[in-house]
Amino acid sequence: MVRLVMILLGVDYLRSRWRSVMTLGVLSIALGVVIFSDALDGALYFPITPFAALMLLGGLATLAVAWTGMGGQRMLRYVKGATFCLSALLVLIGGEHGNFALSMIFGTLFLVDGALQIIAAKVVRYRHWKIAIAGGVLEIAIAVFFYQPYPDHYAGTVAYCVAFGLFFGGWNMLLLATRVRRMAANPAVDGAASKGPAPFAGALWDGPPEPHETALTVHVWTPVGSSKMEPRRQLIVDRYIAAVDRHGAISTGHAALETPEGIYISLYPAVEIERSPEEFARILRATRDNDVPGLYQPDYETEARAWCPSTRQVRIRNYDPERLARFWEAYRRDTTYNLTYRNCSSTVARALEAAIEGASTRVWGRGGGWRPFWRIATTPELWVAAQVRKRAATMAWTPGLTLDYARALSMLADPRPSGWVRMARLAIRQMARSRRRWKAEEAVAAHVGDDEPDARDAPLTP
Template structure:
């Protein structure tokens, strides 16, 4: 999440606030440690009942406005609302049953995530796979802690989770403040082929030009995705099922995020590409077709040098779609920086190496997307001043979704399915939509205006009908 915040807000915005970030992080870290230690015995100072009511209120409020979202945003709001309301109900039920169920839920989530991280790191073997395995082992240890009743017989489940959340959140804030303190550019983008940390004056001038190019963003919110005739960055995704040569065997989750297998046993992993109105097209493909038979597929998953093959970049979308098929899904983003994208592309295309899990089409698109939207939130909300842009970013649910997708891709591999989810989440952050309450209020006002106009029109027609109706004369 630290890298995403750095990408969305930009180093310039965060560098001037590093002291405040560190102070808030230290306070959150210490408060989390206090809450966690307080939960180790049965005498809780933590106000559990008021917290449950706040959680329930937030869940119900989210469900009340969830219908105003669009696509994945609507689904995310429903999931969040149901999760918060369910957790609050279990807390209010209390006693052994509610606390036990909560502990089992949290334990299972930690266990599943830790086990998946360990297995994927062992299979893929990317550069920091050993550290990822240690992190997965820590998650499994936390799962065991939640599963067993010691020392409070599940009474401290909620304070445990809140304490861990404050601890990890505080640590991330401290880490963020440390990274942005003396940076000249964003390492999250520089590591992907962007501007180096020791930027030259010419690079600094290019960055200034980039800010001017992005100054066309004047809105704080948009009601929906870009129109068909509106200039926007486009992420093309060919899903595994949609790009299979023949009818695919349906395998939920697997054929969405990993690969699809058709009736002939041929594996399709899908594809991803990025296109900009300025003529940039990023679509990396192996120069020689890789044998993706089930026997060799496990070996090819390793992100090691022996699996590197020569690759090639497709010239444009029209050529690629004509030779293959049109993309299955498109995600369009209006708030991007064409100059930063061009700088990334000029550096990235110098290396045409292709690796199925380490440097593939999806990872290329995701890195290019991060370079293109650097500072997007600062451009949108920078005029609000102070800490409001930072608060708007960290309170947007899509930030958590994007962070989880990025973490999963970093510990496994970027796939077209993960890139699609990542692009959708980032589109909500770069082109923010109105909050549910604001949108619901707008819809209510519009309905009131339409109802008022309809009533006036009906009254006018009734009055005209009354004036034109034949009258009988009494004798």
């Protein structure tokens, strides 16, 4: 998450605030330690019930406006709201059963995540894989801590979760402050600061770019969509890893990036890699012996004609073509292709990060202040993008992960109105439409009344 925040805000913005960020990190860690220590003896001073009530209100509020989201944003809001409501209800129910259920849920989440990280690191063997294994072991240790009843028989589960959240959040802020203090430029792209492609200050968009709007496009060929034969459907596997057809052929999909300025980034092996089930496990290793010559496709039209049109597209308005051009100029000098650590998806992910560097500052940074920082810190898609990036870094970038990453970053770079704002707008529009309809009905009724003869004017009959 640290690198992602650096990319979205830009080093120049963060460098002038590194002391404040570091202070917040220290305070967050200190508060996390205090809450954790308080929960160890079972006599909690942490306000559990008010905290659970706030969680329940937050979950209900999120569910109330979830329908206003777009695509993946809508699903994320539903999941977040349901999770908050379930956790809050378990806390309010209280007793051993509620605390036990919460402990099992949180413990299982840490256990699964840690185990996946260890397995992926041992299989792929990317750079720093031993550090990733250590992180996985730490997550499993936290899972064990949640599973076992000592020392408070699960009474402090919520307090432990809050403490861990504060501790890890503070640690990330310390890392962020330390890195930007020493850094002269963002690691996503070299070169001086760019003037930016357009004045995006204060911009809010209700949805993705229209076809006539200038926007960067991420093309994704999903494994299922690009398979030559009918694939055997495998839940999650054919979405994020590969699709296997009836003859055993493997399709991993593809990803590319295109801009209106004429940049097209699409890395492909110069010679087709053998992807039979017997060879696939061997070439998954991110080792130098699996490096092969690669080539860059000239443009999207050529690639689509030779293969097929992309099955998914993500478009982003708020990008910097100058930074992207500098990144592309340096990156294209190396044509090495590796199925795990330097493939089409990892290339697109790095290019996308270079293109959106400083995106949040371009939108919210006019006039200075902390608004850009708090806006991205409170946007759910930041957590989603960070988790996708973490999973890709500990395993490998795939077209499925690139698609999710691009969607999350599009909502961070092109911010959408909050759910409450959009809900209020829709309510006002509905009220205006209803008022116009009522006026029209009244006018029709008045006209009909004028045309009908009045009984008092009728002639008297003998």
